[in-house]
Amino acid sequence: MEWSEFHRNKWKQATTFAWKNFTNPLVRRMFSFVTVLGKAALPKEKLQELSELVQDMKTTYSTAKICKYDSTQRRLPNGDYDYYADFDAEDNEIGCVPTLSLEPEVTQIMARSRDPEELRYVWRAWREAAGKPLRHKYIRFVQLANEAARLNGFEDAGAYWRSDYETDDLHKELQELWDVLRPLYEHLHAYVRKKLREKYGEKVVPRSGPIPAHLLGNMWAQTWTHTQDLTIPYPGRTSVDVTASLLRQGYMPLHMFRLAEEFFTSLGLDPMPLGFWQKSLIVKPTDREVVCHASAWDFCNGIDYRIKQCTRVTTEDLITIHHEMGHIQYDIQYRNQPFIFRDGANPGFHEAVGDVLALSASTPHHLQSIGLLENVDDSYETDINFLFTMALDKIAFLPFGYLVDLWRWEVFSGKTGELSLNRRWWELRLSLQGVSPPLPRDEDDFDPGAKFHIPANVPYIRYFISFIVQFQFHAELCKAAGHVGPLHHCDIYRSHKAGTLLRNVLSLGKSRPWTEALLILTSGKTSKLDVKPILEYFAPLIAWLKSQNRGEFVGWRVSEAIVQPVR
Ligand SMILES: O=C(CCC(O)(O)[C@H](Cc1ccccc1)NC(=O)c1ccccc1)N[C@@H](Cc1c[nH]c2ccccc12)C(=O)O
Numbered sequence: 185m186e187w188s189e190f191h192r193n194k195w196k197q198a199t200t201f202a203w204k205n206f207t208n209p210l211v212r213r214m215f216s217f218v219t220v221l222g223k224a225a226l227p228k229e230k231l232q233e234l235s236e237l238v239q240d241m242k243t244t245y246s247t248a249k250i251c252k253y254d255s256t257q258r259r260l261p262n263g264d265y266d267y268y269a270d271f272d273a274e275d276n277e278i279g280c281v282p283t284l285s286l287e288p289e290v291t292q293i294m295a296r297s298r299d300p301e302e303l304r305y306v307w308r309a310w311r312e313a314a315g316k317p318l319r320h321k322y323i324r325f326v327q328l329a330n331e332a333a334r335l336n337g338f339e340d341a342g343a344y345w346r347s348d349y350e351t352d353d354l355h356k357e358l359q360e361l362w363d364v365l366r367p368l369y370e371h372l373h374a375y376v377r378k379k380l381r382e383k384y385g386e387k388v389v390p391r392s393g394p395i396p397a398h399l400l401g402n403m404w405a406q407t408w409t410h411t412q413d414l415t416i417p418y419p420g421r422t423s424v425d426v427t428a429s430l431l432r433q434g435y436m437p438l439h440m441f442r443l444a445e446e447f448f449t450s451l452g453l454d455p456m457p458l459g460f461w462q463k464s465l466i467v468k469p470t471d472r473e474v475v476c477h478a479s480a481w482d483f484c485n486g487i488d489y490r491i492k493q494c495t496r497v498t499t500e501d502l503i504t505i506h507h508e509m510g511h512i513q514y515d516i517q518y519r520n521q522p523f524i525f526r527d528g529a530n531p532g533f534h535e536a537v538g539d540v541l542a543l544s545a546s547t548p549h550h551l552q553s554i555g556l557l558e559n560v561d562d563s564y565e566t567d568i569n570f571l572f573t574m575a576l577d578k579i580a581f582l583p584f585g586y587l588v589d590l591w592r593w594e595v596f597s598g599k600t601g602e603l604s605l606n607r608r609w610w611e612l613r614l615s616l617q618g619v620s621p622p623l624p625r626d627e628d629d630f631d632p633g634a635k636f637h638i639p640a641n642v643p644y645i646r647y648f649i650s651f652i653v654q655f656q657f658h659a660e661l662c663k664a665a666g667h668v669g670p671l672h673h674c675d676i677y678r679s680h681k682a683g684t685l686l687r688n689v690l691s692l693g694k695s696r697p698w699t700e701a702l703l704i705l706t707s708g709k710t711s712k713l714d715v716k717p718i719l720e721y722f723a724p725l726i727a728w729l730k731s732q733n734r735g736e737f738v739g740w741r742v743s744e745a746i747v748q749p750v751r
């Protein structure tokens with residue numbers, strides 16, 4: 185821990201300068217960053233405890249396993265599900281050996297199973313194995329994280345995190361963005377609820393209540409793309425699920441990475457350096473446990489960059505590869521900045537880069553041009569199918585992307601105390617996302633802990649911001665590429681003009697406030713987050729959903745939840 189002594193001395197030196205009065209804006213900006221020491225400001229034994237807590241929580245999450253579902257057990261005499269049959273008093277599973285990991289087994293079951301009982305079992309078993317055990321550790325972690333934040337001059341860890349956005353009321357700005365996007369989400373929610381009700385019946389899916397969270401194809405109901413076989417508007421028409429094509433053509437993870445790299449180089453951006461291909465870990469090892477949640481690493485020497493991803497040959501993982509490679513491309517573009525400026529203009533920008541390219545790469549025509557789709561027609565139905573699939577990812581995600589840190593900021597600020605952690609989580613899940621738990625929850629549970637970013641202590645509001653700003657990037661790069669026609673048809677592939685504009689923004693790193701980076705991106709048009717591009721992109725779908733939802737209850741009555749969350 186002597187490193188923090190060294191750090192602390194450097195910090196003391198920097199904080200003794202009256203840097204706030206320096207005239208040179210770049211030097212002043214450098215000092216404003218270097219004087220924030222972060223967790224190293226803690227006394228060394230507390231720093232040690234904090235680091236061990238996060239490590240323990242990440243290990244618990246990454247090694248958690250559950251048992252296979254066995255439909256013969258767990259039945260009450262009347263055939264109903266016996267919530268409590270398969271866990272003992274300490275909520276450990278009885279009579280089975282946990283062998284299924286989150287990736288790939290449990291993720292696959294949540295995506296593919298159409299048996300509500302199996303889905304309910306897996307949904308619960310994961311939270312028993314990964315979330316519940318973390319509750320006490322997380323409470324202690326919050327105390328230490330707040331102490332470190334206060335030592336850096338912030339009132340709590342949430343304020344420290346929000347300072348990355350260099351605005352004095354991020355909360356209000358986000359609420360305004362959500363207020364504009366919420367109606368679009370409610371219409372998608374209403375349509376998907378109707379299609380799920382047609383499949384599972386009204387006893388399982390309420391007509392005007394929240395959607396049970398285990399039926400949406402994802403462990404956290406954060407993206408709904410795996411419901412598309414039940415929800416796609418025009419079945420039988422072109423759909424952009426290319427998993428079958430990838431498998432049929434013998435794609436392996438390495439080919440998928442090469443495919444993504446080629447999109448970046450087609451714009452005139454940099455290829456992945458040699459070391460990337462030698463040192464990245466792109467498939468789940470069979471001989472040891474690794475943290476499978478995808479991540480991208482910059483070793484800060486201008487040549488060593490790596491991705492760690494337990495890649496499967498699926499459309500979803502092809503998108504994730506673009507996402508992770510976007511982080512690496514950003515790292516490469518700002519590598520000549522002074523060290524303190526080698527970061528995203530704000531964390532949302534870093535999350536957006538890869539997704540911007542994926543918006544072009546996901547279009548039916550682009551997929552057809554690289555041989556992953558065939559006989560793509562230009563019909564209205566294909567257009568709506570495509571927009572719907574994109575909305576199952578991008579629109580469905582918005583409330584979840586928003587609520588994770590709404591919950592965490594309230595925990596850091598003390599507004600949510602340790603006796604209502606899970607209650608508050610489900611209040612937000614119900615009111616913002618319109619999803620309910622498939623069985624009752626209580627304060628012994630710790631459902632937020634079953635989502636990677638909570639035990640791993642990775643902020644989440646960055647994804648909400650990314651899902652908005654990536655459409656601003658898409659609109660401007662499409663304009664630079666000379667695209668004409670609807671925004672959702674745009675494909676910037678091979679446009680060096682788009683590539684140059686993107687590079688001009690990325691190479692700044694964090695040397696200028698992100699608002700100035702947006703001015704450069706939009707040629708002076710705006711410096712703020714703007715929902716117009718995402719609304720323009722989905723405009724045809726919004727009209728279609730409104731016509732489909734006539735007669736349908738749009739929104740959700742919390743009282744109609746099949747299961748009231750807190751028993
Ligand atoms: O977590 C991720 C991707 C992982 C990451 O690339 O964002 C990764 C998270 C992480 C951070 C710190 C340690 C370990 C993992 N972030 C990075 O690797 C990273 C790299 C450089 C700078 C900043 C972050 N996505 C989120 C949001 C999301 C859902 N669906 C998506 C589809 C496309 C893109 C993102 C998402 C999720 O899975 O819930």
Ligand SMILES: [Zn+2]
Nearest residue numbers: 507511534535
């Ligand atoms: Zn990311």
